[in-house]
Amino acid sequence: MSFVTDPHYFTVIAVVLGLCVGSFLNVVIHRLPRMLERQWRAECAEIAGTPPPAQERYDLILPRSSCPACGHPISARENIPVVSYLMLRGRCAACQARISPRYPIVEALAGVLSGYVAWRFGFSAAALGALFFCWAMVALAFIDLDTFYLPDSITLLLLWTGLLFNVFGVYTDLRSAVIGAAAGYLVLWSVFWAYKLATGKEGMGYGDFKLLAAIGAWLGWKALPLVILLSSFVGALVGITLIVLARHERQAPIPFGPYLALAGVIALFHGAAINARYLELF
Secondary structure: OOOOOOHHHHHHHHHHHHHHHHHHHHHHHHHHHHHHHHHHHHHHHHHHOOOOOOOOOOOOOOOOOEOOOOOOEOOOHHHOOOHHHHHOOOEOOOOOOEOOOHHHHHHHHHHHHHHHHHHHHOOOHHHHHHHHHHHHHHHHHHHHHHHOOOOHHHHHHHHHHHHHHHHOOOOOOHHHHHHHHHHHHHHHHHHHHHHHHHHOOOOOOHHHHHHHHHHHHHHOHHHHHHHHHHHHHHHHHHHHHHHHOOOOOOOOOOOOHHHHHHHHHHHHHHHHHHHHHHHHHO
8 A cells, every 4th residue: 555545645735735726716706796797897898999008917826915904925834724824823913903714614624624535435536536526625615705706617627526526336337417507407497487487586596507417427316416405505594693683684695506506515425324313204
């Protein structure tokens, strides 16, 4: 058994890797919606026949990360996942502005999920895919919380990679994956149109359809009832709690993506066991 494939070492490596990826996910969560908005403005200008707005390069690489309050460039020492936040006591080293606790939360979440993936699947293709799946779910959940966007650049990539993994039957057979992708999209598409015809309002976005389709592509159609039930239950519970506590207006929208992402991760790890237990009981 090699150093990397030893289950204990592999778990430690996965945690460290997850923490580093979590730091990058913070960049994705913050910048990707802004990149899309800049792209949309440029496309609108092109359609209108006007010169596109002058813009400096802005992507996942440049400009260098800096404090949003004072512009202080973030050094390598200030960018160690979780550790730097604790060392700086949650404040900018230059201006002492408060740093959002979301940054270490995302890093820690990615690290914990990565470690659990390594422990659950071992050194395997299933672990490789599960790492990507979990990281994508973290990014999508927090982007949706911030902006109500579920970017195609992540959801569609997730859908196609899920189908590719299941060409080799990593999580389910290809037939189940294809049916899961189609059914995942069509179920929420049907709910969307039923609600719109009944009320004249849009109850969710197309990104939710694509995210459930991607989960179906990874886990197969049998996982969809569990994912829909869990996400709907948790979403309704959170929404009712916020309304009762008067922190959320009754008519204000609530992002559904985070609950789909949470349910998808649960189904990835324990979906088969939960379904089997359900069938035993009923």
